Amino acid sequence: MDKLIDDEMLVAQFQSGRQNAFDELMKRYKSKIFSYLLRSVRNYEDAEDITIEVFFKAYRALETWQPKAKFSTWLYKIASNLAIDYHRTKTRHPVYALEDMEVPEANLVANDLYSDPVRQLEDQERGRIIREAVDQLSPKQKAVFMLSRYEGLQLKEVAETLDMAEGTVKIHLHRAVKRLQTLLRPLWENNEI
Amino acid sequence: MPKCIKSEGQAIDYVYKLLSPEEEEPFKEHLKNCPDCTEAVQSYDAVLQLTDKAQAEVTVPELALQDIEMNVYKRLASTHEQTLFSRIRSHIANIRSPFGWYKTAAASSIAAALIAAVIFIGNPFQPEPTLQLPETQSAYARIEEYRQQDIQRNLEEALITHHLRNDAWETESRLQRMKEQAQGTNWTKVADAHLQNLSSNN
Numbered sequence: 001m002d003k004l005i006d007d008e009m010l011v012a013q014f015q016s017g018r019q020n021a022f023d024e025l026m027k028r029y030k031s032k033i034f035s036y037l038l039r040s041v042r043n044y045e046d047a048e049d050i051t052i053e054v055f056f057k058a059y060r061a062l063e064t065w066q067p068k069a070k071f072s073t074w075l076y077k078i079a080s081n082l083a084i085d086y087h088r089t090k091t092r093h094p095v096y097a098l099e100d101m102e103v104p105e106a107n108l109v110a111n112d113l114y115s116d117p118v119r120q121l122e123d124q125e126r127g128r129i130i131r132e133a134v135d136q137l138s139p140k141q142k143a144v145f146m147l148s149r150y151e152g153l154q155l156k157e158v159a160e161t162l163d164m165a166e167g168t169v170k171i172h173l174h175r176a177v178k179r180l181q182t183l184l185r186p187l188w189e190n191n192e193i
Numbered sequence: 194m195p196k197c198i199k200s201e202g203q204a205i206d207y208v209y210k211l212l213s214p215e216e217e218e219p220f221k222e223h224l225k226n227c228p229d230c231t232e233a234v235q236s237y238d239a240v241l242q243l244t245d246k247a248q249a250e251v252t253v254p255e256l257a258l259q260d261i262e263m264n265v266y267k268r269l270a271s272t273h274e275q276t277l278f279s280r281i282r283s284h285i286a287n288i289r290s291p292f293g294w295y296k297t298a299a300a301s302s303i304a305a306a307l308i309a310a311v312i313f314i315g316n317p318f319q320p321e322p323t324l325q326l327p328e329t330q331s332a333y334a335r336i337e338e339y340r341q342q343d344i345q346r347n348l349e350e351a352l353i354t355h356h357l358r359n360d361a362w363e364t365e366s367r368l369q370r371m372k373e374q375a376q377g378t379n380w381t382k383v384a385d386a387h388l389q390n391l392s393s394n395n
Contacts, residue, residue, distance in 0.1 A: 030261045055265040130247035
């Protein structure tokens with residue numbers, strides 16, 4: 001069955017009083033929304049809090065929700081707005097919790113003949129540089145890039161999510177890729193891919 | 194950067210697979226004879242490979258997702274409680290205010306007039322059909338359901354960890370978590386019994 005119909009059916013069921021339908025929607029999207037927010041805010045605790053806020057807002061707004069766009073697009077729109085609010089209000093620097101958890105120190109110990117702790121550390125450092133480069137994009141460029149590249153949204157869906165014209169989305173996308181090219185050029189020139 | 198007039202945008206669209214078949218074929222042909230655009234395509238492709246790889250390394254821990262549903266319902270329940278509380282508080286504040294009694298009396302008169310109007314001339318308002326928003330009771334019922342699921346999941350995980358992996362530390366932490374979730378229920382006795390068995394085995 002078509003996924004779009006599935007989500008809409010669940011929403012309709014929820015609107016007619018079947019609360020379990022919302023649980024099914026949460027189960028379906030919590031991982032996607034969490035990982036999108038994690039990439040945006042780069043802090044596990046904040047990503048979790050905002051994910052809860054996304055579903056809280058969705059629950060309360062579903063009463064009047066009309067299926068003009070896909071349910072997932074609407075959910076990403078809530079998440080994206082909350083992420084923008086988060087970046088606006090956050091005065092402190094991002095907590096680089098992701099790096100802390102990427103490769104636990106214990107895993108860096110050579111535990112078999114094939115493991116390479118030096119290579120692991122290099123990979124970890126390369127990952128950090130790349131994510132910091134993505135962080136240097138403007139909020140709109142970052143949102144467009146992440147939604148289209150990592151969440152697999154079509155440009156039309158990105159436009160709906162971010163309330164932008166499709167042409168504007170493309171301009172932000174071009175700028176994002178060009179900026180990343182400038183920032184990451186040393187990595188690919190050094191054959192680090 | 195390509196010096197070619199073909200535009201960087203087209204190279205990005207090509208790498209991003211945004212070109213239509215009518216645009217893609219001529220661009221592919223163009224690439225065969227244009228080193229600038231070929232270099233641009235290679236460099237954009239490298240950028241996307243790098244970012245894809247780095248982001249693929251960002252994983253969401255399963256543990257972080259476990260309590261999302263329960264916490265959403267907790268948030269809903271607490272908001273409903275706050276709304277009720279603020280309504281009661283503002284009502285009390287009104288009563289304390291020297292003008293509150295006038296307001297209450299005026300509101301009562303309007304309410305009485307509306308009731309009379311409904312009785313004599315029918316309902317003057319046509320309420321739109323609305324969804325029943327979550328009542329606190331309903332949110333608490335969902336929280337309780339998720340709590341029960343969490344208790345059972347932790348017990349199952351503890352038993353699996355103990356019998357299949359023989360990991361005492363992980364088993365104990367699972368049982369402790371289960372006990373924490375089970376406060377006020379008989380499940381705490383079950384957790385205690387397993388914890389006792391675990392410590393006597395060690």
